[in-house]
Amino acid sequence: MGPVFDTVFNERLAELLAWRRDVRRFRTDPVPPGLLDRLFDVVQLSPSVGNSQPWRWAAVDDPARRQAVCANFQRCNDVALHEQADERQAAYAALKLEGLRTAPAQFAIFCDVETEQGHGLGRATMPETLAYSTVLAIAAFWLAARARGLGVGWVSILDPAAINAIVDVDPAWRFIAYLCVGWPEEEHIDPELARHGWQRRTDAGRTILQR
Numbered sequence: 343m344g345p346v347f348d349t350v351f352n353e354r355l356a357e358l359l360a361w362r363r364d365v366r367r368f369r370t371d372p373v374p375p376g377l378l379d380r381l382f383d384v385v386q387l388s389p390s391v392g393n394s395q396p397w398r399w400a401a402v403d404d405p406a407r408r409q410a411v412c413a414n415f416q417r418c419n420d421v422a423l424h425e426q427a428d429e430r431q432a433a434y435a436a437l438k439l440e441g442l443r444t445a446p447a448q449f450a451i452f453c454d455v456e457t458e459q460g461h462g463l464g465r466a467t468m469p470e471t472l473a474y475s476t477v478l479a480i481a482a483f484w485l486a487a488r489a490r491g492l493g494v495g496w497v498s499i500l501d502p503a504a505i506n507a508i509v510d511v512d513p514a515w516r517f518i519a520y521l522c523v524g525w526p527e528e529e530h531i532d533p534e535l536a537r538h539g540w541q542r543r544t545d546a547g548r549t550i551l552q553r
């Protein structure tokens with residue numbers, strides 16, 4: 343018989359979900375390696391298509407590599423800024439969309455699209471399920487980190503091919519996410535993009551279609 347998750351636990355879980363944030367402002371004090379190890383233990387419990395566990399995490403610690411990631415973000419973000427409608431450009435430019443210069447721990451996460459683990463089960467018709475599995479591992483990390491007071495910020499305004507080259511990984515590894523991790527400077531119950539007037543939460547996706 344497995345554990346029973348009581349009402350108090352469920353309320354705490356709802357609080358964890360409510361207080362998980364995408365964090366862009368970090369204190370610079372380091373994250374103890376042992377704590378990161380505990381988080382990676384949790385990651386290994388994530389579901390994956392065919393039990394393939396295709397996520398591959400690379401710690402990006404080298405200052406030259408971090409600088410190259412920053413430069414790539416800058417380039418991609420400049421392009422993204424100019425792709426915004428004229429009337430939104432000033433608001434876009436005012437947003438802080440990464441914590442690359444301060445986050446003490448940084449990870450590039452890839453999906454091994456050629457892994458043999460799982461023997462192809464479940465992904466013949468939907469090979470993208472490998473990437474979905476990798477994202478679920480990231481979600482587990484994000485929540486486990488928040489439960490221990492750590493902030494996580496997902497940076498996607500990057501050129502995937504450039505990140506593969508900067509981090510220097512197997513070409514069969516598809517870039518999925520770049521995560522900034524550290525102790526947050528501040529805590530908020532609302533998303534930064536909502537607080538700064540960019541996009542509030544809506545009920546999109548809330549309606550359950552009956553078929």
Ligand SMILES: Cc1cc2nc3c(=O)[nH]c(=O)nc-3n(C[C@H](O)[C@H](O)[C@H](O)COP(=O)(O)O)c2cc1C
Pocket residue numbers: 362363364365366438439440496497498499532533534535536
């Ligand atoms: C796939 C994905 C990519 C994201 N990329 C970025 C990003 O490049 N920069 C950024 O500031 N936030 C990024 N975010 C964070 C979202 O902006 C954030 O999740 C959303 O605004 C809701 O805020 P919350 O996570 O604090 O609830 C990303 C989130 C996801 C799930």
